[in-house]
Amino acid sequence: MMTALIDSFDRRVRYVRISVTDRCDFRCVYCMSEDMTFLPRAQVLTLEELGLVARAFTELGVEKIRLTGGEPLVRRGIDSLVEEVGALPGLKDFAMTTNGAGLGKYAKALHAGGLRRLNISLDSLDADKFRRLTRTGNLSKVIEGIHAAREAGFERIKLNAVILKNRNDDEVLDLVEFSRHEGLDISFIEEMPLGDVSDHDRAETYCSSDEVKALIEHRHALLPTAESTLGPSRYYRMHDSDTRVGFISPHSHNFCDTCNRVRVTVEGRLLLCLGNEHSVDLRAVLRRYPGDIEALKSAIVDAMPLKPERHHFTTDGDVQVVRFMNMTGG
Ligand code: SAM
Numbered sequence: 001m002m003t004a005l006i007d008s009f010d011r012r013v014r015y016v017r018i019s020v021t022d023r024c025d026f027r028c029v030y031c032m033s034e035d036m037t038f039l040p041r042a043q044v045l046t047l048e049e050l051g052l053v054a055r056a057f058t059e060l061g062v063e064k065i066r067l068t069g070g071e072p073l074v075r076r077g078i079d080s081l082v083e084e085v086g087a088l089p090g091l092k093d094f095a096m097t098t099n100g101a102g103l104g105k106y107a108k109a110l111h112a113g114g115l116r117r118l119n120i121s122l123d124s125l126d127a128d129k130f131r132r133l134t135r136t137g138n139l140s141k142v143i144e145g146i147h148a149a150r151e152a153g154f155e156r157i158k159l160n161a162v163i164l165k166n167r168n169d170d171e172v173l174d175l176v177e178f179s180r181h182e183g184l185d186i187s188f189i190e191e192m193p194l195g196d197v198s199d200h201d202r203a204e205t206y207c208s209s210d211e212v213k214a215l216i217e218h219r220h221a222l223l224p225t226a227e228s229t230l231g232p233s234r235y236y237r238m239h240d241s242d243t244r245v246g247f248i249s250p251h252s253h254n255f256c257d258t259c260n261r262v263r264v265t266v267e268g269r270l271l272l273c274l275g276n277e278h279s280v281d282l283r284a285v286l287r288r289y290p291g292d293i294e295a296l297k298s299a300i301v302d303a304m305p306l307k308p309e310r311h312h313f314t315t316d317g318d319v320q321v322v323r324f325m326n327m328t329g330g
């Protein structure tokens, strides 16, 4: 069997993001509606199935795995899954995206299990505003989580901030100062049109990376770098700090040409592109051939020609893809 995943546009897939749950203890306004119905347990991959999926991808040459959700730290047994994935040969970069609220509890176990990089979502440093954006989140718990992660040995922790106009665009500089002070990297993300979110009109709240960058440059010159973490961020540095500032701009800067990743949803659907519906049902394979890694690897290899050339997001507020972000794994 071939051991590398190459698509029809000669892009090699080296990075997979796996969603381990659709559930979350937050209800961020750009991600979920207030009343979410979550999937019945039987439709969600078991921990054993998730472990096998991760192993299959590493055997096919994937070097980077990110666990996400939903909120990965609300999945029971996440520490044992991390330990299993952390021990896979061939894995060079093992990361998680989390809202940070569970890190006080889990940071040590995750680091001991081999997880090495954390992206922590943080959109506001004002407790009230944080609560309004997340609907249920507690800012101090997240700050404690960041500190617990650092104490557990995580290095180069990165914050992710989604910036919405008139909601938190006035906090861009505060978030940069916080990152400099705490020794963190930070990426600013443009809101993506995933799922029909009733809280706000996306055309009105859309804030481009160029606008965010201009706000930062009022105070700090941003020097472009060629650094990459196999992700879609474009990175900049400041001359007087170690902090990197990244921009993830699916609207204004298309990054499809160099796309090297795929996603696995919490239901085991392999998504070849975040902005398209093409997918392959890996859960069906897992349940038809339990424990059979070769069958799983064949299904993944056979899916490669489905990876489309590019996505087609727009900023006019239209919803082109109706999945919520917590289902696809952000
Ligand atoms: N619960 C974890 C967290 O919040 O970090 C992991 C899952 S969350 C879906 C992953 C990332 O997606 C977060 O940084 C979040 O801010 C971002 N996100 C969610 N909905 C988004 C949207 N509509 N547009 C852009 N980013 C979004």
Ligand code: SF4
Pocket (backbone or CB within 6 Å): 024, 025, 026, 027, 028, 031, 032, 069, 070, 071, 099, 121, 325, 326
């Ligand atoms: Fe939960 Fe993350 Fe979505 Fe916020 S962005 S609701 S923390 S999954």
